Amino acid sequence: MVQIDYSKGFINEGNDERMLACMAKGLKGEPLTVAFLGGSITQGSLSSTPELCYAYLTYEWWKEQFPKSEITYVNAGIGGTTSHLGTGRVDEEVLSHKPDFVIVEFSVNDADTDVHFEETYEGLVRRILKNEKHPALLLVHNVRYDDGGNAEAVHCPVEKHYEVPGVSMKAAVYPFIADGRIVRRDITPDDLHPNDTGHKIVSGLITSYLAKEKKKAEELMKEGYAFPVKETVLPAPLTANGYETAHRYRNDELKPVICEGFVKDETPQSCVADCFKKGFSAARINDRIVFEVEASSIAVQYRKTVRRPAPVATLILDGDKEHTIELNANFEEDWGDCLYLQTVLEHGESGRHTVEITISETHEDDREVFYLVSLITA
Known part of the structure; x- marks a missing residue:
């Protein structure tokens, strides 16, 4: 070398x-x-x-x-x-x-x-x-x-x-x-x-x-230097800085207002890398879960799996059925299951938003359930 x-x-x-x-x-x-x-x-x-x-x-x-x-x-x-x-x-x-x-x-x-x-x-x-x-x-x-x-x-x-x-x-x-x-x-x-x-x-x-x-x-x-650390005073942000206060909500904090068919995963998490825990799972057409969150930016985290086929879900934000977002649990790469993060709102109106997720496609030979890991808001 x-x-x-x-x-x-x-x-x-x-x-x-x-x-x-x-x-x-x-x-x-x-x-x-x-x-x-x-x-x-x-x-x-x-x-x-x-x-x-x-x-x-x-x-x-x-x-x-x-x-x-x-x-x-x-x-x-x-x-x-x-x-x-x-x-x-x-x-x-x-x-x-x-x-x-x-x-x-x-x-x-x-x-x-x-x-x-x-x-x-x-x-x-x-x-x-x-x-x-x-x-x-x-x-x-x-x-x-x-x-x-x-x-x-x-x-x-x-x-x-x-x-x-x-x-x-x-x-x-x-x-x-x-x-x-x-x-x-x-x-x-x-x-x-x-x-x-x-x-x-x-x-x-x-x-x-x-x-x-x-x-x-x-x-x-x-030389006898005292190694002082001054009080933190940061310069003005370079960007819109919408993520400094971001928070991840999992099922120990995230309470659905409607839960039809989605099951809360209460399996203990063994370590940080054991990341498909503290979420909600579903496997049947029309299984539905709805959350209300205070935010101006929202992302949904779910599992994309290499064990295909797997269900597909549809997300509706604030009741807008004209602009749905597909959450496809089928991962096209082969290195392992992916902790996928889908942005659904960025720098939107700050306030209360409704996130509705419904299973819209399943297969007779599905090898995995749809697994919703968390919501990240800012």
Whole structure:
């Protein structure tokens, strides 16, 4: 393997005040919680064991560098998900753990030309930065290894606007792939998800940045620096910023006003990645469920399954039967069931809205039920 100069991937140094304060806590032996929010790469897809994914390898770096500190690991990666869902679940699955350090990784999940994802990414970044624990935030940009694509075009303006440190696999590693110095199949079997070697490289990029910050913190500590963290004052948003207050409603909070044939799933959820839980299922024509929510933006999350055929549902918003939305549970890809997020209203009128979902198509040989996971409102 060639020697990689990871510093070329430090695409935004940003304001490292929080990062240095986090390093200082570790140097003093204080407990630290490190959290990772992202898609399938963060979850650990295609690493041979969970302990060989980039997130766990990065957690091990924290343990090795700060042996006197108790380090807690939080992995909130869910495959096939975007920063839109991230805005709805960050409180429950990340910030509730009171993290000292957070990585956000959605740059191969968010569409690279869709300003919708600039807005959802901004909402997520603002949500984390405004948290009362003042966690250090590092934005990680993975890359598609076949064409060098990712969502940096919509993510980096947010990163720079808020002076958040960011590291890029596109800048640090993709040039080696483009000119043949690294063979793609040596680090990824599918041009998206790293293998064990690829996960080690992603972690290497992150920990190289962290090592630089640790060294800086050590030098400042010798000088008696106090590592103050100022009260959070964020600049005005870049976008319409409709997702900073997003909330995910599952069946423990989401109470239907009409429920005909849909069944509440009360099976316990084992972990964050066990994501098809706390929803509602249905399998018969005309099974119907209706919700009323206060929002100006609404998205419906449901399962698209590889176990075809599966039912199809129809969504009607605010009684508008002229503009129905199809919720097709049949997934045309083969990598596994997808936690699909369908936007049904964006920047609409703020107020009470009615969401009606009815099973409109079934098949004699259906292999799965229709599974409604959640509603995300903002």
